[in-house]
Amino acid sequence: xxxxxxxxxxxxxxxxxxxxxxxxxxxxxxxxxxxxxxxxxxxxxxxxxxxxxxxxxxxxxxxxxxxxxxxxxxxxxxxxxxxxxxxxxxxxxxxxxxxxxxxxxxxxxxxxxxxxxxxxxxxxxxxxxxxxxxxxxxxxxxxxxxxxxxxxxxxxxxxxxxxxxxxxxxxxxxxxxxxxxxx
Numbered sequence: 598x599x600x601x602x603x604x605x606x607x608x609x610x611x612x613x614x615x616x617x618x619x620x621x622x623x624x625x626x627x628x629x630x631x632x633x634x635x636x637x638x639x640x641x642x643x644x645x646x647x648x649x650x651x652x653x654x655x656x657x658x659x660x661x662x663x664x665x666x667x668x669x670x671x672x673x674x675x676x677x678x679x680x681x682x683x684x685x686x687x688x689x690x691x692x693x694x695x696x697x698x699x700x701x702x703x704x705x706x707x708x709x710x711x712x713x714x715x716x717x718x719x720x721x722x723x724x725x726x727x728x729x730x731x732x733x734x735x736x737x738x739x740x741x742x743x744x745x746x747x748x749x750x751x752x753x754x755x756x757x758x759x760x761x762x763x764x765x766x767x768x769x770x771x772x773x774x775x776x777x778x779x780x
Contacts, residue, residue: 733764
């Protein structure tokens with residue numbers, strides 16, 4: 598076994614823990630939302646907030662560090678798939694630090710002070726919307742790491758763009774529910 602294989606293994610394990618753990622919490626929130634179970638939805642959001650700094654941030658940083666080590670010593674930084682991966686990482690890290698973290702803290706403070714109010718639920722809905730886009734970005738990163746598209750891989754790149762557009766559409770309009778008309 599060589600050093601590249603060890604670093605790649607650590608990169609993949611930390612990515613699985615980061616993306617997989619977050620996806621489970623996101624899925625719990627979506628299932629609770631669809632069931633109309635406010636308490637379970639808030640519990641999933643609380644867990645996300647509690648695990649954000651303790652687990653998800655360190656796993657995302659380890660994923661980045663091991664990826665940068667591989668690029669520095671073996672792969673380089675000039676391939677399109679590396680650039681897409683780094684831009685995707687920067688996007689999802691920014692969503693976590695500038696949306697999930699402060700929103701989760703604000704929700705926690707509001708719940709501690711006022712309990713579960715419509716304002717808290719509205720903030721939670723916005724957080725779930727951001728999570729929809731975040732996981733679209735993560736899906737693109739995973740596809741990028743596996744498929745390693747080059748500039749001539751138009752189909753793969755178009756598919757990745759469609760996933761991002763779908764994620765943005767779900768984030769912007771995913772909370773709307775169809776209601777039968779009174780006609």
